[in-house]
Amino acid sequence: IQSVIIKGNEEVKKIATKLQQSGFDVRPIVSPTVPVGTERLRICIHAFNTNEEIELLCSTINKLLTN
Numbered sequence: 883i884q885s886v887i888i889k890g891n892e893e894v895k896k897i898a899t900k901l902q903q904s905g906f907d908v909r910p911i912v913s914p915t916v917p918v919g920t921e922r923l924r925i926c927i928h929a930f931n932t933n934e935e936i937e938l939l940c941s942t943i944n945k946l947l948t949n
Contacts, residue, residue, distance in 0.1 A: 885922040894921040
């Protein structure tokens with residue numbers, strides 16, 4: 883399990899939704915489950931995931947965070 887910190891419940895939910903619409907199975911973890919300011923995406927990477935899938939996930943996250 884990997885995580886990406888994205889501050890704010892609404893922001894992490896928005897990014898998770900966009901990633902899910904792109905076919906990625908990620909989950910937003912929001913406060914009060916985690917402390918305010920440490921909200922995050924929960925990402926499960928499995929042995930069957932290809933390098934290309936992981937690279938696509940990373941580049942998609944990067945694009946969403948820089949827009």
